[in-house]
Amino acid sequence: MGHRFGDNQERRHNNVTFEFWTAHVGTNNVRVMTTSAQISLEKVRILVIETLPQSADNSPSEMIFGPGGALDSLGLVGYLADLEYRIAEVFGREVVLASEAAMSRSRSPFRDVTALSEYIFELLGA
Amino acid sequence: MKSPRVLVITGTSRGIGLGLADHYLAQGDLVCGCSRAPASRQHQNYSHFELDVSDEKAVVAMVHAVVRQHGRIDGLLNNAGIASMNHALLSPLATARSIFSTNFFGTFLFCREVGKAMVRKKSGRIVNFATVATPLRLEGESLYAASKAAVESFTQVLARELGEAGVTVNAIGPTPVPTDLIKNVPKNKMDALLARQAIRRFGSIEDVINVADFFLAPQSSFVTGQIIYLGGVTG
Numbered sequence: 001m002g003h004r005f006g007d008n009q010e011r012r013h014n015n016v017t018f019e020f021w022t023a024h025v026g027t028n029n030v031r032v033m034t035t036s037a038q039i040s041l042e043k044v045r046i047l048v049i050e051t052l053p054q055s056a057d058n059s060p061s062e063m064i065f066g067p068g069g070a071l072d073s074l075g076l077v078g079y080l081a082d083l084e085y086r087i088a089e090v091f092g093r094e095v096v097l098a099s100e101a102a103m104s105r106s107r108s109p110f111r112d113v114t115a116l117s118e119y120i121f122e123l124l125g126a
Numbered sequence: 127m128k129s130p131r132v133l134v135i136t137g138t139s140r141g142i143g144l145g146l147a148d149h150y151l152a153q154g155d156l157v158c159g160c161s162r163a164p165a166s167r168q169h170q171n172y173s174h175f176e177l178d179v180s181d182e183k184a185v186v187a188m189v190h191a192v193v194r195q196h197g198r199i200d201g202l203l204n205n206a207g208i209a210s211m212n213h214a215l216l217s218p219l220a221t222a223r224s225i226f227s228t229n230f231f232g233t234f235l236f237c238r239e240v241g242k243a244m245v246r247k248k249s250g251r252i253v254n255f256a257t258v259a260t261p262l263r264l265e266g267e268s269l270y271a272a273s274k275a276a277v278e279s280f281t282q283v284l285a286r287e288l289g290e291a292g293v294t295v296n297a298i299g300p301t302p303v304p305t306d307l308i309k310n311v312p313k314n315k316m317d318a319l320l321a322r323q324a325i326r327r328f329g330s331i332e333d334v335i336n337v338a339d340f341f342l343a344p345q346s347s348f349v350t351g352q353i354i355y356l357g358g359v360t361g
Contacts (some may be wrong), residue, residue, distance in 0.1 A: 074290060085193070094190050096182070120359035 045117040137206030141305035145331035166224035179232030189239040256299040285351030299355035324358020
């Protein structure tokens with residue numbers, strides 16, 4: 001089995017070239033391509049809330065991280081890792097949430113559900 | 127029947143990486159390897175990804191593909207590395223960037239992305255690759271030794287950051303092993319290096335595998351943040 005990954009965001013498998021986030025041959029999961037038009041802020045927001053750990057208060061305005069936040073540092077690490085995989089599953093896009101852009105903002109995009117949803121929506125270029 | 131482990135090994139086209147891949151395939155593990163070159167092995171339990179380990183998008187895509195296919199990653203062997211011998215004052219900046227890109231940034235990216243998958247499962251083993259060139263302060267290997275010193279430091283801090291998440295992070299520090307990595311090093315330099323080891327011989331791929339086996343073993347869940355040098359070299 002062979003794959004070729006690179007900056008052009010293409011995969012090659014058995015001489016077939018696929019778009020970066022379309023079907024992945026050789027797995028049991030055939031991923032559905034999601035276009036920007038199908039990604040809405042509300043869908044992202046639902047995903048952000050659904051992925052929050054059970055112990056956290058899932059109120060949409062709830063703080064996630066920072067003063068009064070539901071998650072500690074390790075909790076945030078696990079949550080963002082989960083969220084990246086959920087984004088890949090639901091929207092077919094592989095993103096790194098802890099990007100340079102996120103870390104350099106004066107207000108953390110990880111502070112609450114609304115800020116995180118808006119940040120992911122922006123990241124997805126929707 | 128015990129389910130096979132899912133292992134990610136970087137730099138599997140040749141040398142130690144290829145030896146590690148062959149060893150774990152023979153053990154019945156599922157091996158996902160990568161290198162800039164095409165696959166050197168065809169095996170039903172081997173998947174190859176052609177990428178540069180310092181290419182963030184490619185690494186993210188590979189790790190997601192492995193998790194999508196197998197559901198988890200049990201072990202990461204961050205073997206990919208390059209070396210360049212030269213006097214520090216005669217070393218081009220491009221060489222320094224290249225060595226750090228592969229040896230440190232590549233290790234960092236795989237640790238970060240595979241670490242995320244392991245934290246989700248609250249289990250995993252990360253094995254990084256250091257070198258005896260760091261503790262021996264070898265002349266002519268300043269850039270290589272410095273890049274691997276960064277790997278050592280990163281390994282020890284990451285071990286603390288992931289300790290509570292059930293993920294261990296350790297490193298192997300091989301002595302010179304007769305592979306392409308050292309084929310251009312003059313014999314007198316090699317002899318001088320071996321003379322500084324407690325056991326004065328080249329290492330073998332089997333020596334490296336032995337330590338990797340130890341770090342990956344289920345019984346090693348209480349071993350983390352350790353750098354094991356071969357040949358009796360001490361830090």
